[in-house]
Amino acid sequence: MVTPKKELDAYIGKFLNNRYLIRDLIGKGGMGRVYLAEDAAKGGMAVAVKILSLSLVNQQMSQRFVREIFIGAQLGRKSKHIVRVLSYGITEEKIPFCVMEYLPGKNLKNLLKNETLTVAQFLDFCHQICLGLQCAHQGISLKGEIYPVVHRDIKPENIFIVEDVKVGTIVKILDFGIAKFLTERAGMTLTDSFIGSLPYCSPEHIEGRKLLDMRSDIYSLGVLMFEMLTGKHPFYTTSQSFGTWYQAHRFQIPPTFEEVNPQVKIPQKLEQLVISCLAKDASDRPQNISEILTTLEKVKTQLNENISFFSNLESSSTVQLIPFTSVSEKECLHQTWPKNKPIAPIGFPHLLHTPQGTIPTFWAMLPEKEISKFIDKTNGTDFISKMNIYPMILWTTILHNADLPLTRWLSYFLDMKDSRGQKIVQILAETGYYHLLFFAFEEPTHCAHVKTLTLNSHQRQQLADWLELSQNSPEVINSNQAKVILKAEYEKIKPEVLRKLALNKNNSKVNVKNWLFKVFSNLVNFFLRPENIA
Template identity: 45%
Template sequence: MNQSPFASPSNTGLLANRYQLKQLIGSGGMGEVFLADDILLGGTPVAIKFLAKTVANTKMQQDFAREALMSAALSQRSVHIVRAYDYGVSEKGQPFYVMEYLCGKSLKDLIPLSLPMFVTLLRQICLGLQCAHQGINIDGKVYPLVHRDIKPANILVIPDPILDKLVKILDFGIAKFLNYTSTASTSREFNGTLPYCSPEQLDGEKLDSRSDIYSLGVMMFEMLTGKKPWQPETDYFGAWYKAHHFEPPQAIADVNPSLKLPQDLDNLIMACLAKKASDRPQNIAQILRGLESLGQQNYLSLPKNLPAKSTPSSLLLSGLSTTVEQTCWQLLWPQDKPIQEIVFPKLLDIKQGFVAALWLMLPKHEIKNHTFSSRYNQFIFIKSPHPMLLWVTLLYNRQLTPKWLPCYLDMQNLQNRRLVNSLAENKDYPLIFFTLEAPHTCTNVISSHIDPTQRQMLKTWVKQSQNLPPSCQPHLSKHLLKQQYKQMQSQLLQRLESKPLVVSGHI
């Protein structure tokens, strides 16, 4: 591969007057990926992929812009597709697109998987693919998207406080752009990955979602066994063409005899590997139904749902010390706060020090309804033009309307930095409920957990805020955070809907 024009560490210029390139973090057949800072969003880290292809003419630029735009639109609809923020063409003609920067592991580095983990990750991959195959509506017309390069290297698995493992599918739409802009110098040139290509893809035919399902079948086989369904003598096109068109896949039991696979799952994988598209599952929904059936038949050692009424109070309050809990119950609604539905953060002074808490005033029936809701939290920070933190707590129950509790904290304020530092030091924080109805007393105290990764981020943000020069533009930063908040709400709800088995109560 030719060296990217931005690979030199001496190059400190901005890309598109917005992205400060920092370092090369990955490379492959489709291009190179750089870590960069988004200056417009206060230095937020992003990943920028420069495609190996050079966009040589206006038509190709239009093709790339169309594919990148559709990919970006798709990423707003599914939490399981890596978010694309921006795209363009460099001064030297290299197309690039800007993605969210994620710290995780490639699926190829995790396989083979245990059966429960296989089902967990596969379900999320299917949800992302299903969203793409259903298409994007542009000007009243629906455009289905086919990935064309489904393989373990294009699946990223990242830690997640809700799902534990969150799947992100990479490079949507870009494979198609590379395919139909490739030179016609050889009839065998294409941009898929040979071990995962469907027979119709190797023949250069028009592809639909069933081609992705074939690639998914190859990947499912590999996720469980660590091997491909075929072992051709060479890795050249001809050998793989013969395997995909004429050779039956190996039996999973022959590749890994110790793997006790449910027959229904074995049948599903082999159906995905059918040579003819008409013999495969015709859509992702059929695969998802097969996975749901496995869970219902108790094939997998997965936790069962617990009814909300059976959740003990100790589960709800397990994260809070007795001292903190007793302090919360003794509190009175502050006289300087209005009697209305509001939420605000405040430090509690206890014997051991200070504890950050959320104070809420809600109608009695809402407090009662959300007593057994699960709690989730997210934090977003921007440094520029003014250091500000968004702290969001969500009370979630599938039977109720989600209750969002956002707090915007000016991080130039010393008291707010102390509050955020307390969040970083304590793995749980209390939510203190006061009734909107008189006499406005404290009627409930529950806790929400902050995972270690989030706590480390909070510590870093406090330090960064201390070292930033004075600013007087908090309203601009709050406006930017509100935009990100709307996106985060839809993403968080998608994650919760992707979680098939949920235990009520404290997380």
């Protein structure tokens, strides 16, 4: 959720056009300021109002403004990946403004400050950005003619990430039409009228060419993709001046991903795509967004095939291959017990931000001797719910040492009326595993041990289904009553859960040799394929 920035401002508390009540300043930049406002004509519905940083001094400028806002509105109706423009107007001081849908979320710049995208996240985000750009480049109809639309200012601040509980992450492009309107002010010189973010401008844009086409946006997208994958800009500059950035975009050769960040492992085909988008000559870049989408789809297919291969290895045995989690497990070992939590035998879930993305975790505090008894022993995960009476899930992690015997049931209620509960369930279903962090009473500050527990395909689908059902789930009882019922239901099935854990342990001893043979055979077959032989 965007947190409004408190600042003294002449517009806050005022009505625009007797309709839009300005509440807070939520962003500002070279093009203007963005405010959170209420639409009085729509019952106080939240909207975003962008007030531009110039006045309309003549009728010609007014006509241009209306034209570009009309274009932005058309694009927002055509693609869900372009922010919707709802209305426009002019203040008493002749300053133009446009009214847009209010997006609860964050822009890509803020997102990249706090986390590194996985390749899967990158492919998802980039695919959606490309769909928005493709829609614009294909053009809109105006007086019977088709007009392709070039954005001219693709940058992280203009890419907005919205988390939707029903459909997942939605990516939207902001400010279509605004950059072009601001560059077309009559009587302005190149220096006065240059609009764009220098770090993301194409060579032809920074040279001031008026007839920019879709390949200029593709160059800006290339800079954006490079930054999304490596965390760094492709070009090095000693200052932020116009001339310095011109030299960089026109003459510098982008480095390889490995030179920028040796830790980043990116598919070669993906790196080739990004570098081709950064070609100095527009004719050497992909000529349209469709070419980029085709390559992204090929990379995604290749990754899915690799995942499918390793998934097939585990399908014939109770032994499961755990996803590559060594880096995120190391992140867990650096975690400290929250100061607002008691030193007591409790457990709670937490979404942990790591270089691999957001990982679901469960933190548990136990005696040190007890923790040692569960390391490398049998464990399991259960979820139960009664969505027909209340949207809540009981998440239980079972730790079992059959030799003692000793069992621990670590449970937590996820209230699906709460956005946090919804987010945890969504990430669990998407990730397919979670880290269990042990903290000892005797030394509560630091994490003592980490286990990684996987969910089977049935559990992941079940969570996804419950997430969808929770949106319309009735509330026949209150949340406390729901907890009592779920706990009682789980007590009934505990003996069966223990029986299955014991059965899985015995079966795993019998099947492990068969599983290892299966792994070896599949690996041999995989690497002997003609396409995998150098």
